[in-house]
Amino acid sequence: MSYNAPPPAYPPPGQGYPPPGQGYPPPAPPAGYPPMGYPPQDAGAYPPPPPPAPETKSRGDGFLKGCCAALCCCCLLDACF
Template sequence: MNDPKYGYPYANQGPYQGPPVAAPPQYYAAPPPPRREPSFLEGCLAALCCCCLLDECCCDPSIIFVT
């Protein structure tokens, strides 16, 4: 490879060993959103809805009020 059109000779490069190994990029997870405690009113409304649903779905008046 000592052609006269090049100003310097090429060095022997040896066998191909593949690309250099690099560490994977480090990704940082986004912090979770701040936790918000439910207010007293939200808790009361949830309990009321739960009681109403249980009453509609699970309570058979013929079992409770036997005549």
């Protein structure tokens, strides 16, 4: 049994990318941005950094004393009533 049919005709593969030398144009900068090269390189340096934050100081153990006082009050009220 011999089968001598011609192969099916397929279209040639298409190109997935632009041919070499024909790239996409660069995207335009978004609106609201200054033009390229602005400000000039000799316009000055960045603004100085903000001063360091002051060191935090302990305010004492007032919270702990308040919690202990509330706990004692609750215990005394529970014992009395």
